[in-house]
Amino acid sequence: MKASVRIGVLFGGPSAEHEVSCASALGVARALADAGHRVVAIGVTRTGGFRLVPDAVLAGLRSGTGAGRAIDDRLTVTGPAVELRAGQRRGTAAVAALNARGAVHAELDVVFPVLHGPYGEDGVVQGVLESLDVPYVGCGILASAVGMDKVAMKRALRAEGIPITPQVSFDAETWRTVDDPEKLVLGLRRPLFVKPARMGSSIGISRVAEGDDLAAAVEQALRHDTVVLVEQGVTGRELECGVLGGWRPVASAVGEVRVAGGWFDYQQKYFGDADPMVVPAPLPDEVTERTRELSVRAFAAISGWGLARVDFLYEEATGDLYVNELNTMPGFTAHSMYPKVWAASGVSYREVVDRLVALAFARHAERPAGVRPGTAQ
Structure with missing residues (x-):
């Protein structure tokens, strides 16, 4: 693209991948600024609230390299509380203050949801953006979910x-009521990889070799989801x-x-x-x-x-x-x-x-x- 547009970069979020998202967002925001676009950074708190990152924080983006040096080089969820709503022009979204007057801080031509994991990468935020009728980067609701x-993938x-590799899946209720955990993974050879069905960045995943505790690995996965996927290692x-x-x-x-x-x-x-x-x-x-x-x-x-x-x-x-x-x-x-x-x-x-x-x-x-x-x- 050559024309400059105003791009809302959504980052942070309630998932366990919050810090990864903040680091990814720094790289994306820098690259968009380098390309001449106007960046509006909107941090999502761990409880789902929106914060408008101050312009002063974004002022030096073009001096960056286009990607953070490490995960500790990242944007921070900070600034006044705001909400996203439909803009005055069709196909835009407004970033508005959360107060009685609801002053509009910016109108967005497109949103770049740099959100990893649940609530950001699973169709939830995509559904919100669809309802606002604003263009957004990445997969739609179905593909994201x-x-x-x-398991669905x-x-x-x-x-x-x-x-794909041999695998089985089961929910938390099945796990709690089975008399022998090994029955759930019959036919699979160790090592096994035990994963929460809906999580990324290797969070909640365990490798289970011969003699390892399968139950502990499943319990670890269940801390992040109610459905567990067990795959045969390759x-x-x-x-x-x-x-x-x-x-x-x-x-x-x-x-x-x-x-x-x-x-x-x-x-x-x-x-x-x-x-x-x-x-x-x-x-x-x-x-x-x-x-x-x-x-x-x-x-x-x-x-x-x-x-x-x-x-x-x-x-x-x-x-x-x-x-x-x-x-x-x-x-x-x-x-x-x-x-x-x-x-x-x-x-x-x-x-x-x-x-x-x-x-x-x-x-x-x-x-x-x-x-x-x-x-x-």
């Missing part, structure tokens, strides 16, 4: 013939690929995550001293192309729009490639894979966010009039 829910991938390489686009999305270069301890946990993702990511991944050309092709197919399987990062497990010994999951609002920190794989594809961080804003406008423009608020007959 399916992408966030690992696996069902969508399986329905499209996309390879001894292989962790690959990641970015998808960018609308009706005809394209895939990026493929990256690889190389970590100690067997898997890429929260600590290594955001607080590790060494960069574990290798971009592009050293792979046979056939594997690289298969990864990119499966990434686009997986994106289509959940009806994605805008962006996603698709994570894979690759067994070199057998040549098997499995889609592990999709992340519909991947991290944008300096430690994040999504900007790195696109940079390796010749698309800069700034160009990525600029394209995403253009895609937000494109999707909004294509919405049938009958599904827009205030247009029903």
Whole structure:
């Protein structure tokens, strides 16, 4: 995009990924400012309230590099309490004061929800933005909800013939009433990965090897959700690929995550001293192309729009490639894979966010009039 627009960057939120979102938002806000756009930063508190970040905090954004140095280099949820409501012009949103007069601070042409995890990446905030009839970056309600829910995601991938690892799922009530926990994972070989169905950034995930306590891992997952997914572990390489686009999305270069301890946990993702990511991944050309092709197919399987990062497990010994999951609002920190794989594809961080804003406008423009608020007959 070339024309300057006023972009609301939503960040923070009630989820356990609050700090990750704040770090991602700094990079996005800097890149948008570098591209000449007017940035309005709106922090979401842990209880769901909105705060308008003061202009003074944003004044120096262009002096940044386009991405925070680490997770502790981030925007902060601060400022006066505000609300989002429909703007005076159709297709805009107003940032208004929470007082009797309700003075409007800014009108937004588009919203960039840099929110990770529940309430931000699962269709909730997307529903709010749809009701305001304002363009927004990223996947819509359906794709966000399916992408966030690992159980629903696996069902969508399986329905499209996309390879996934063996897995089972169960809810908290089933777990509390089963007489033998091992009955719930019959047929799966250890190691197992026990995950909350709706959480990201490896939060609440445990690796369960032979002799490990399955019950403790399930209880850990249940702290974050009422549904648990248990997957059979794969001894292989962790690959990641970015998808960018609308009706005809394209895939990026493929990256690889190389970590100690067997898997890429929260600590290594955001607080590790060494960069574990290798971009592009050293792979046979056939594997690289298969990864990119499966990434686009997986994106289509959940009806994605805008962006996603698709994570894979690759067994070199057998040549098997499995889609592990999709992340519909991947991290944008300096430690994040999504900007790195696109940079390796010749698309800069700034160009990525600029394209995403253009895609937000494109999707909004294509919405049938009958599904827009205030247009029903």
